[in-house]
Amino acid sequence: MFIEEANPNWPTGKLSDIANITMGQSPKGDTYNEHGIGTVFFQGRAEFGFRFPQRRLYTTDPKRMAQVNDVLLSVRAPVGDLNVAFEPCCIGRGLSAIHSKDNHQSFVLYTVFSLRHKLDMFNGEGTVFGSINRDSLNSMEIILPPMEVVDQFENTVSPMDFTIRNNFKEISQLEKIRDNLLPLLLSGELDVSEIEP
Numbered sequence: 001m002f003i004e005e006a007n008p009n010w011p012t013g014k015l016s017d018i019a020n021i022t023m024g025q026s027p028k029g030d031t032y033n034e035h036g037i038g039t040v041f042f043q044g045r046a047e048f049g050f051r052f053p054q055r056r057l058y059t060t061d062p063k064r065m066a067q068v069n070d071v072l073l074s075v076r077a078p079v080g081d082l083n084v085a086f087e088p089c090c091i092g093r094g095l096s097a098i099h100s101k102d103n104h105q106s107f108v109l110y111t112v113f114s115l116r117h118k119l120d121m122f123n124g125e126g127t128v129f130g131s132i133n134r135d136s137l138n139s140m141e142i143i144l145p146p147m148e149v150v151d152q153f154e155n156t157v158s159p160m161d162f163t164i165r166n167n168f169k170e171i172s173q174l175e176k177i178r179d180n181l182l183p184l185l186l187s188g189e190l191d192v193s194e195i196e197p
């Protein structure tokens with residue numbers, strides 16, 4: 001719709017025309033924990049999953065935050081890996097959070113996906129480790145379709161993204177139930193022998 005079949009009359013613009021970008025800032029190391037105390041914290045792409053990052057660290061002193069459904073973009077070695085914030089979270093210096101200015105978050109997500117080849121140019125460019133700064137992100141060139149086209153895209157794709165989110169939530173809940181029940185079953189503390197199949 002916006003790349004291979006883009007209307008040649010559509011103007012170009014910058015990523016900053018459609019989104020606000022927050023660059024991460026890491027809290028002090030002594031505020032980190034793995035016990036669920038404080039705010040969920042993602043330092044970089046190490047916690048990235050298929051679509052949503054996996055909780056590992058928390059911080060009691062969050063600095064920069066991402067909102068629910070913000071695009072989480074790896075801005076350091078390698079630049080360009082993406083995930084989506086499942087919940088409000090603190091982001092470290094290895095990430096940026098990209099948030100739609102006009103409630104078209106699915107459009108922003110797939111626009112950033114389409115920039116992957118441009119973002120890849122920042123990997124190792126003149127240095128051992130690639131990185132990208134806020135100015136370079138803000139100035140990334142994108143196509144700016146008419147608002148009615150963006151609305152049409154959002155109305156079609158946003159429900160799909162919502163379904164992916166709900167499926168992830170359900171899978172996470174089932175994994176917790178499994179992890180709690182399995183040790184009880186293996187130790188014999190929970191007896192299911194009399195339950196009919």
